[in-house]
Amino acid sequence: MLKTLRDPSEKVLAWLLLTPAFLLIALIVIYPVGKLIYNSFFDLRLSGGANLGQFVGWLNYQDVLKDADFWHATQNTLWITLITVPGALLVGLGLALLANLPFQRKWPVRLALLLPWALPLSFCGLIFAWFFNTDYGIVNDVLRRLGQQETTMWLLRPNWAFAAICLTIIWKTSSFMALILLAGLQMIPRSLYEAAEVDGATRWQQFWQITLPLLMPSIVVALIFRTLTALQTFDIPYTMTKGGPGNSTETLAMLIHKTTIDYLDLGYGSTLAVFMFLISMAVTAVYLRRVGQTA
């Protein structure tokens, strides 16, 4: 083994084989991120202005910190993360436990688990936007049939709109949670439960003493993925409310999209994206430290 590695021609081959992968990563990760950070130091308002392309130093960064829309969107994003990540974890855990029960036929349950995950995010947002539509939505239809005359305009009341968005995100993402947790559940040896039963442990005790601790690694993995995607929430609020009413349900990703694509302000948009990048990095670092401690 050692000998083959020392063989120079094999070494060259190894480098040759690795180079495409490295180039690919450089092309699709390192270059764009580097370019983004580079752009954030320039005035890149494409729609005119005499200073196009001028180096502005930290000006964009100072503006972001003073920008009320940035703080508002960050706050919305953090609330969505704080509500939907634990929400999806709880629902997903329930679904995973359900799917792990010894059914005769396993596929119908698994299929039901997979469906929301397979649905594109924007479809999901559009479908739920119809559910909550004031005139034609199923939610108000049910309420009317139950005798409620004054129906709520769900997506036009900031708090209700926010709740509707969170509900949709939880519905959409808990199946991803459930899939990862189900894989984790199946790795727990049956013999542990049998031994616990012999010792007279209740189901509840089995869950707290065996299932949960052994599932912890899967939970952490699922949480990291889910938190990162939650911080990037865009599709569902964009298709459900477009950030409305007003901009009360606008997330950070939506603000970045609006600034770059609608306002054509690439410099400022890049700076906002750098802030989002920093927030994501900080959250991931916290998780990784926790994992380091538990593992």
Next chain:
Amino acid sequence: MKRRTLTQWLSAAVVVAGLSGQAALADTKIRVFSGGQNQRPDLMRKLFDAYQAQNPGTTIEIETGGATSELQRQYLSTVLNAKDTAIDIYMIDIVNPSQYFNAGWLEPLDSYVGGAAALKPYLPVYSQANLVNGKVAALPAFADAMFMYYRKDLLEKHGVKEPKTWDELTAAAKKITEAEKNPSLQGLSIQGAPIEGAVCTFLLPYWSQGKQFNDANGKLTLDKEAATKGLDMWLKMVDAGVLKKNIAEVTTPVTVNEFKAGQVVFAINWGFAWDVFKDAADSQVKGKVGVMPLPAVAGGKSATCVGGWQWAVSAFSKNKPAAAQLVKYMSTPEASKFLAREGSLLPVFQSVYTDADVLKQAPWFKDAANVIIAGQARPISSQYGQVSDVVRTNTNAALARTKTPTEAVNDIEGRLNRVMR
């Protein structure tokens, strides 16, 4: 093994090079982005086919996309920002020539059309919008404006005359909806969702008080009192039951569909809707629709929001002369007449409005020219994306009552003072 792969690669490369060389010799391919379904790519295709027949060796491909003006703007911003050479010609909304030209995305057409004088024959709104910094940024394709559609049959049935002021309209709508006793019948439908149409929803009552949003240099001249009064007017109509409560949810297609289904007495919408009401297979209001200019405030002046579409040549096109020639062809009076006759698309030439053939198809065009000439363009700004976003989100917030009209107008002024100066 190694050698064989190399030979294979080489031979493949030779074949590919040969093919592309052949294609370049064969003909000129022009790819056109021609908007969404409302911009009638089916009719544009017919014009392109005619052009292809006259110019053998030219092939025109159509790309469609984006149901609304904002969606198209987002797509085009992405494509043009990437300096994409795949598309040679773009159909763009009237609010965009200034923004795109200033971003360096549009090829100045002066050398192909013979200077700015080429814009003279068009209706003034369009020659102004397409002349950016003294250069021809694009050529007009067809016009559009907001009109007031109404149910002729219901107005006659209840003996109501065409309202001239917003107050008269409120009274008329109330009288008809109360007498009809149909709970799903709305008095008036406007666009309150945060879409481009909401910019017009903000501007219509404001302009009809005789106020201007900006001066000739694009500087903001917002009269806050009049703007607040305008938003207040819509909210009063909600309270009176003339507009529906969830008006902040209503988009352009919602207005079209509900009017088409016979659930609306008065509806404000773009010119294209006429064809839908008149011809769509599922239209419940065929032969029952009237069109009139928009009402004014008492003592004010009727004003409408002008829209419309232009042909522009991409600055990144590899076939600029051929593309410019096609654009010229698409903005001739003949093309305009064809679009008016076949699709009721409003002409960009005064003369076409009085053309006998066209009037046979769309008698209401006789008055439409005046509406468009009296109409106002939305603020022309190189920062239009931002202007539109600020106006539409604040209008939406006011109509959803998450902001008071005063707060919404203050926010509009605060934001746009920095952008439009």
